[in-house]
Amino acid sequence: MEKTTDTFPLTMNYSEEQETVCIFGTGDFGRSLGLKMLHCGYSVVFGSRNPQKSSLLPKGAEVLSYSEAAQKSDIILLTIHREHYDFLTELTGVLNGKILVDVSNNLKINQYPESNAEYLAQLLPGAHVVKAFNTISAWALQSGALDASRQVFVCGNNSKAKQKVMDIVRTLGLTPSDRGSLKAASEIENYPLQLFPMWKFPFYLSAVLCVFLFFYCVVREVIYPYVYENKDNTFRMAISIPNRVFPIAALTLLALVYLPGVIAAILQLYRGTKYRRFPDWLDHWMLCRKQLGLVALGFAFLHVLYTLVIPIRYYVRWRLGNQTATQAISKKANPFSTSSAWLGDSYMALGILGFFLFVLLGITSLPSVSNAVNWREFRFVQSKLGYLTLIFCTAHTLIYGGKKFLSPSVLRWYLPSAYIIALIIPCTVLVLKFILILPCVNKTLTRIRQGWERHSKVSNWH
Ligand SMILES: Cc1cc2nc3c(=O)[nH]c(=O)nc-3n(C[C@H](O)[C@H](O)[C@H](O)COP(=O)(O)OP(=O)(O)OC[C@H]3O[C@@H](n4cnc5c(N)ncnc54)[C@H](O)[C@@H]3O)c2cc1C
Ligand SMILES: NC(=O)C1=CN([C@@H]2O[C@H](COP(=O)(O)OP(=O)(O)OC[C@H]3O[C@@H](n4cnc5c(N)ncnc54)[C@H](OP(=O)(O)O)[C@@H]3O)[C@@H](O)[C@H]2O)C=CC1
Numbered sequence: 001m002e003k004t005t006d007t008f009p010l011t012m013n014y015s016e017e018q019e020t021v022c023i024f025g026t027g028d029f030g031r032s033l034g035l036k037m038l039h040c041g042y043s044v045v046f047g048s049r050n051p052q053k054s055s056l057l058p059k060g061a062e063v064l065s066y067s068e069a070a071q072k073s074d075i076i077l078l079t080i081h082r083e084h085y086d087f088l089t090e091l092t093g094v095l096n097g098k099i100l101v102d103v104s105n106n107l108k109i110n111q112y113p114e115s116n117a118e119y120l121a122q123l124l125p126g127a128h129v130v131k132a133f134n135t136i137s138a139w140a141l142q143s144g145a146l147d148a149s150r151q152v153f154v155c156g157n158n159s160k161a162k163q164k165v166m167d168i169v170r171t172l173g174l175t176p177s178d179r180g181s182l183k184a185a186s187e188i189e190n191y192p193l194q195l196f197p198m199w200k201f202p203f204y205l206s207a208v209l210c211v212f213l214f215f216y217c218v219v220r221e222v223i224y225p226y227v228y229e230n231k232d233n234t235f236r237m238a239i240s241i242p243n244r245v246f247p248i249a250a251l252t253l254l255a256l257v258y259l260p261g262v263i264a265a266i267l268q269l270y271r272g273t274k275y276r277r278f279p280d281w282l283d284h285w286m287l288c289r290k291q292l293g294l295v296a297l298g299f300a301f302l303h304v305l306y307t308l309v310i311p312i313r314y315y316v317r318w319r320l321g322n323q324t325a326t327q328a329i330s331k332k333a334n335p336f337s338t339s340s341a342w343l344g345d346s347y348m349a350l351g352i353l354g355f356f357l358f359v360l361l362g363i364t365s366l367p368s369v370s371n372a373v374n375w376r377e378f379r380f381v382q383s384k385l386g387y388l389t390l391i392f393c394t395a396h397t398l399i400y401g402g403k404k405f406l407s408p409s410v411l412r413w414y415l416p417s418a419y420i421i422a423l424i425i426p427c428t429v430l431v432l433k434f435i436l437i438l439p440c441v442n443k444t445l446t447r448i449r450q451g452w453e454r455h456s457k458v459s460n461w462h
């Protein structure tokens with residue numbers, strides 16, 4: 001065995017000569033990139049304003065002045081901030097015809113009218129500018145802990161230059177992703193500046209929802225009793241009210257995961273074709289359903305935790321003890337009610353089953369799990385079991401409402417109980433979905449999704 005490894009040296013794939021790459025700038029990113037390139041078999045030449053003074057440079061790299069370094073290689077990586085690009089115009093002669101890789105990032109989205117790479121191309125029209133590496137951090141290059149950020153977006157107008165840069169990206173153990181011409185540069189430059197773009201809408205929506213529900217419940221359960229009975233119910237703000245706000249937010253957000261699909265189906269039925277684009281808001285909404293769902297799962301978790309502590313709360317124990325004492329004194333026991341037992345047990349059971357399926361949805365959205373199932377299986381879990389989750393959770397809330405449902409005695413200042421609000425969107429989604437799966441409606445929808453068009457069929461007969 002050892003013999004074979006000896007006869008096929010590991011360096012077999014390397015070309016005879018080491019390729020020389022030039023890096024302009026000896027800052028953090030330049031040094032990290034240089035070190036990585038040296039490790040991967042490149043010969044590295046740095047260009048610097050002060051070649052003598054440069055310290056901390058990786059061993060084995062050469063440091064020259066900018067113009068000397070540029071002559072050593074056809075490919076130059078600019079690890080310089082955009083604000084300092086202007087000195088490059090003095091090097092126009094040497095840089096003509098060379099590949100210039102722009103790695104720069106800005107501090108703000110759309111900080112300048114044109115992207116940094118396009119600005120560079122304007123400064124040096126004779127060079128082939130390629131945008132790359134801006135999504136990789138200096139730290140990640142050195143520590144190797146890349147995982148999610150292995151992707152390097154590459155764009156440029158000269159396809160040969162772009163291919164060359166993509167080869168380097170691959171040699172460094174990263175994954176290039178071709179994004180087209182230099183026009184894509186501004187998008188690539190904005191990418192690392194985004195902060196969880198898909199989470200923004202779910203986050204703001206749930207924040208608004210929680211604040212609204214909280215004040216709604218405070219008005220009903222704290223202010224109202226204070227005004228009419230002079231009772232101090234402020235302690236309810238710690239557990240009772242959050243344990244309404246969180247489950248209601250969970251149920252509402254869960255319903256909002258399935259609402260856009262229903263709207264999309266109605267839109268397709270109405271238009272009679274699937275070939276027209278959905279409006280932007282619907283598109284965006286559809287794209288952040290996963291995040292909406294996961295936020296909903298988080299709220300459901302909170303509801304379950306808050307529910308678990310109910311029996312050990314002082315208030316609940318006090319009320320139970322008090323009731324028992326009152327009954328003992330008046331020598332009248334509360335009769336057992338089978339219907340209340342049924343209602344109580346069934347809404348609990350539905351809650352538990354709903355939560356179980358909810359967690360299952362969450363587990364299948366982990367990449368390691370979703371990669372292991374095929375597309376149909378994933379759709380089955382996310383769509384079919386997802387609707388089942390919505391049905392269970394809605395039924396849980398409906399039965400919790402139980403007998404007092406919509407009775408006028410629970411209105412306070414004309415405000416219904418909070419769980420009624422929780423039921424509006426889920427019930428709407430379920431009713432609409434029910435209509436959509438009626439055979440006559442579903443048949444048309446299926447045909448539309450297979451490419452049939454109501455209008456073109458008619459026009460073809462003319
Ligand atoms: C805890 C949790 C985790 C989640 N994780 C994920 C996740 O990891 N990934 C994810 O994507 N979602 C995730 N979701 C969101 C949700 O489960 C999915 O978006 C789900 O597939 C939506 O089902 P649907 O039946 O409403 O939509 P879909 O089945 O996507 O259908 C919606 C609409 O899309 C259109 N459509 C569907 N098929 C076609 C077609 N062939 N041609 C044209 N148009 C078509 C139709 O207009 C249809 O009405 C998660 C949700 C939760 C609660
Ligand atoms: N740091 C990171 O993780 C990442 C950085 N980038 C991008 O890489 C580029 C460099 O970043 P970084 O290495 O962090 O920055 P630094 O400030 O650490 O380095 C910039 C280098 O530019 C050179 N330079 C040339 N002209 C000037 C000038 N007039 N004034 C100051 N410096 C000059 C200097 O090298 P010398 O002294 O040798 O001339 C300096 O070391 C930026 O465009 C940044 O957006 C992109 C992705 C990640």
Ligand code: HEM
Pocket residue numbers: 240243244247248250251254300303304307348351352353354355358393396397400417418419422
């Ligand atoms: C282990 C699972 C669950 C258990 C044991 C459970 C239990 C309960 C209990 C005891 C209540 C009454 C709370 C009170 O008296 O204040 C309640 C209410 C409620 N639950 Fe659940 N639940 C579970 C899961 C869920 C899930 C997954 C959802 C939906 C996403 C949900 C939605 C609701 C709603 C909307 C209410 C009404 C809130 C109110 O207005 O008071 N529950 N649940």
Ligand SMILES: [Fe+3]
Pocket residue numbers: 458459462
């Ligand atoms: Fe016609």
